[in-house]
Amino acid sequence: MGDWGFLAAALAIGFLGSSHCIGMCGGISGALGMAVPGKQTAWVQLGSYQLGRLGSYTLMGALAGALGAAIIPALTPLRFAAGIMLIVMALYVAGIWRGLVWLEKGGSYLWRYVQPLSAKLLPVRSAGQAVALGSLWGWLPCGLVYSALTFALAQGSAERSALAMFAFGLGTLPAMLATGAAAVQVRNIVQKPGVRLGFAAAILLFGIWTIWGALGHGGHSDHGNHGEMGAMESPQAEEQEHHHHNH
Numbered sequence: 387m388g389d390w391g392f393l394a395a396a397l398a399i400g401f402l403g404s405s406h407c408i409g410m411c412g413g414i415s416g417a418l419g420m421a422v423p424g425k426q427t428a429w430v431q432l433g434s435y436q437l438g439r440l441g442s443y444t445l446m447g448a449l450a451g452a453l454g455a456a457i458i459p460a461l462t463p464l465r466f467a468a469g470i471m472l473i474v475m476a477l478y479v480a481g482i483w484r485g486l487v488w489l490e491k492g493g494s495y496l497w498r499y500v501q502p503l504s505a506k507l508l509p510v511r512s513a514g515q516a517v518a519l520g521s522l523w524g525w526l527p528c529g530l531v532y533s534a535l536t537f538a539l540a541q542g543s544a545e546r547s548a549l550a551m552f553a554f555g556l557g558t559l560p561a562m563l564a565t566g567a568a569a570v571q572v573r574n575i576v577q578k579p580g581v582r583l584g585f586a587a588a589i590l591l592f593g594i595w596t597i598w599g600a601l602g603h604g605g606h607s608d609h610g611n612h613g614e615m616g617a618m619e620s621p622q623a624e625e626q627e628h629h630h631h632n633h
C-alpha cells in the first residue's frame with residue numbers, strides 16, 4: 387500500500403468490525419432514529435449523532451498520535467503492537483477468543499464518569515443534543531475502537547492518527563445508520579458464521595500486514611530515522627570519497 391494506504395486500512399477495519407458496533411451502539415442509533423416523529427427530523431438527529439461519534443474518534447486519534455509521537459518516537463514498536471491488536475480483534479470477531487472483553491472492562495472505569503453526562507442529554511430533542519450525545523458515546527468501552535486506536539497510534543503523528551480514526555469511523559457508518567428493520571437484517575447477515583469468519587480473516591490480514599511493515603518489509607519504515615542516519619553518515623562518506631580521490 388502507498389503512504390496513504392493506512393486510510394483505506396482504517397476504513398476497512400471499521401467496516402469489517404461493524405458487526406461488533408451493531409451490538410454495542412446499534413440500539414442507540416435505532417432509538418435516536420425513532421425518537422422524534424417525522425422521518426426527516428429523525429434522520430437529522432441520527433446523522434448528528436454519528437457526526438458527534440466521528441468527532442470523538444478523531445479527537446481520540448489526535449490525542450493518541452501526539453502522545454505516541456512524544457513518548458515513543460520510533461514507529462516500529464507501535465506498528466508491531468497495532469498488528470497484535472488487530473489479530474486479537476480478528477479472533478474476537480471470529481468468536482475464537484474474547485480477550486478484548488478484559489480491555490473493554492478496563493475502559494468501563496472511564497465510562498462511569500461519562501455515562502452520567504450522556505444521561506442528561508436524554509431524551510434528545512435537537513440536532514445539537516444528538517451531536518453532544520454522539521461525542522460522549524464515542525467513548526463507550528469498545529474493543530474494536532481500542533484496536534483501531536492502536537492502529538492509528540502507529541501512524542506516528544497527531545494528524546495521521548486523527549485521519550485514521552476518522553476513516554475508521556466512516557467505515558462503521560453503514561451498520562450504524564441501519565435502524566429498525568434494516569438493523570435487524572444487517573445484524574442477521576453479519577452474525578452468520580461464514581460472514582463473521584470472512585470479516586475476521588480480513589482483519590487478520592491487516593494485522594499481519596501491519597506487523598510485516600513493522601519488521602521493515604512494508605516499504606513504510608521510519609523515514610525520519612532514515613533521514614537522520616543519512617545525515618549522520620554523510621561526513622564519513624565525504625571523508626571516504628576524499629581519501630579515494632587522493633589515491
